Structures are given as structure tokens and as C-alpha cells.
Amino acid sequence: AQSVTQLDSQVPVFEEAPVELRCNYSSSVSVYLFWYVQYPNQGLQLLLKYLSGSTLVKGINGFEAEFNKSQTSFHLRKPSVHISDTAEYFCAVRRSSNAGGTSYGKLTFGQGTILTVHP
Amino acid sequence: EPEVTQTPSHQVTQMGQEVILRCVPISNHLYFYWYRQILGQKVEFLVSFYNNEISEKSEIFDDQFSVERPDGSNFTLKIRSTKLEDSAMYFCASSEGLGTNTEAFFGQGTRLTVV
Structure with missing residues (x-):
């Protein structure tokens, strides 16, 4: 089984400041890692994903995340945030295709982090 | 851009009543999922569906769900x-x-309120 912990439920920042949203996971098998964003009154949109290879992955809207296997973390970062980045961010994991066993794409989510960008 | 569409956006129902939540997945997709998020809690997996049958379900997905x-x-x-x-x-x-090159696309959600 997998579990995901997002360490901050709310993160307030000022516009143009850097931000880091933290995510730690636990899994007995190899996983893929994802960050989703939910803007008000909208569905979940994929920001970025880590499947394999380079541990630094870049996504949409200037976000990036770094996979750290030893610390089982996948923190999301942006060097300079905008008001429009205000949203809820979800970290999620999925059993990888080479993990063995059966997987049908089930995602396990963290609790979410509400990012509020102030002018 | 293709998208997953859910209707209705908000449903209010009385306790004990049956509800049907509808979704139109992206047309060439083969795997379908339902998740739920109780207010203030995590997004939780309910069920996955492939080839016209349930492929995986959580303990939440009991006999009252289909x-x-x-x-x-x-x-x-x-x-x-x-x-x-x-x-x-x-x-x-x-x-x-x-x-590895496929991702799940989500709809906007249906907010179900049971009163």
C-alpha cells in the first residue's frame, strides 16, 4: 500500500516570492509521483510527474519538483509565484508499471496544500 | 482540448434516496475512475473500471455503490x-x-450534499 503526506495544509506567500510545497510518501513498491493543482471550481489538473530518469522534473506554469528517493520526498517548487498560482495542490503516487503485481492506475493522494499568493 | 465532463455540478438529495452521478470520459480513453473528497479530507480512490468491469475498488466502495x-x-x-x-x-x-506516458484526466467534480 502507498501513503502520501503533505506537511503543510496552508502556505501563504507574497507575490514574486519563492515557494516550496512539501510531499513525502511511503510505499513498499516502486511508484510514479505526481503533482496536481485544483483552481477554484475546477477539476484536478496535472502539473508534473516523475516516472524515471532525471530526479528534477519540470511542469507547467514554471513549477518543478525534485524526487529524492532516500528521503522519500517529492517537493514542489516555484522560484517566483504569481497571484494566479493561488490554488490547492495535491501530491499523489501510483504504483509503477514495473512494480510487479496488478495495477490499474489507482492514485493515492495527500491531503492537499492550499497556496495563497498575496499581492 | 478534450476534457472529462461531469454532471451535475451540484446535487442535493435526501438521506436514503438514490443518486446517479454522470461522467463523460475522453473519447479514446480506456480506463475510468471515481474518486471522492469529503470536505477537509484527502481525495480518496473509490473504483477503477476497464473493459466493462470493475478492475479495482477500495473498501469505501461497498454494496451501496455501483x-x-x-x-x-x-x-x-x-x-x-x-x-x-x-x-x-x-x-x-x-x-x-x-x-509511463499516460496520465489521468479529471473532471470538475460533482458536489453531493445529503440532507
């Missing part, structure tokens, strides 16, 4: 006898496959 793909385009979640604790945002998702 899913169906009645006409090749819609994907529905039925709750037979709603309880107060079923109040949540329900998300439908679909994916083309399970490989």
Missing part, C-alpha cells in the same frame, strides 16, 4: 441509499492507458 458504462460514452456512479456521510465532492477521471 458503476456502469451504459452506452459506450457515459460512465456513471450510483449510490443506492445515500447517507449523510456520502456528502463529498466526487471526481471522475479517465486515462488512455497505464503506461
Whole structure:
């Protein structure tokens, strides 16, 4: 089984400041890692994903995340945030295709982090 | 851009009533999912559906829940006898496959309120 912990439920920042949203996971098998964003009154949109290879992955809207296997973390970062980045961010994991066993794409989510960008 | 569409956006129902939440997945997708998020809690997996049958389900998905793909385009979640604790945002998702280059696309959600 997998579990995901997002360490901050709310993160307030000022516009143009850097931000880091933290995510730690636990899994007995190899996983893929994802960050989703939910803007008000909208569905979940994929920001970025880590499947394999380079541990630094870049996504949409200037976000990036770094996979750290030893610390089982996948923190999301942006060097300079905008008001429009205000949203809820979800970290999620999925059993990888080479993990063995059966997987049908089930995602396990963290609790979410509400990012509020102030002018 | 193709998208997953869910209707209605908000449903209010009385306890004990049946509700059907509807989803239209992206047309060439083969895997379908329902998730729910109770207010203030995590997004939780309910069920996955492939090749016209349930492929995986969580312990939440008990006998009061069922899913169906009645006409090749819609994907529905039925709750037979709603309880107060079923109040949540329900998300439908679909994916083309399970490989490394596929991702799940989510709908905007249906907010179910049981009174």
C-alpha cells in the first residue's frame, strides 16, 4: 500500500516570492509521483510527474519538483509565484508499471496544500 | 482540448434516496475512475473500471455503490441509499492507458450534499 503526506495544509506567500510545497510518501513498491493543482471550481489538473530518469522534473506554469528517493520526498517548487498560482495542490503516487503485481492506475493522494499568493 | 465532463455540478438529495452521478470520459480513453473528497479530507480512490468491469475498488466502495458504462460514452456512479456521510465532492477521471506516458484526466467534480 502507498501513503502520501503533505506537511503543510496552508502556505501563504507574497507575490514574486519563492515557494516550496512539501510531499513525502511511503510505499513498499516502486511508484510514479505526481503533482496536481485544483483552481477554484475546477477539476484536478496535472502539473508534473516523475516516472524515471532525471530526479528534477519540470511542469507547467514554471513549477518543478525534485524526487529524492532516500528521503522519500517529492517537493514542489516555484522560484517566483504569481497571484494566479493561488490554488490547492495535491501530491499523489501510483504504483509503477514495473512494480510487479496488478495495477490499474489507482492514485493515492495527500491531503492537499492550499497556496495563497498575496499581492 | 478534450476534457472529462461531469454532471451535475451540484446535487442535493435526501438521506436514503438514490443518486446517479454522470461522467463523460475522453473519447479514446480506456480506463475510468471515481474518486471522492469529503470536505477537509484527502481525495480518496473509490473504483477503477476497464473493459466493462470493475478492475479495482477500495473498501469505501461497498454494496451501496455501483458503476456502469451504459452506452459506450457515459460512465456513471450510483449510490443506492445515500447517507449523510456520502456528502463529498466526487471526481471522475479517465486515462488512455497505464503506461509511463499516460496520465489521468479529471473532471470538475460533482458536489453531493445529503440532507
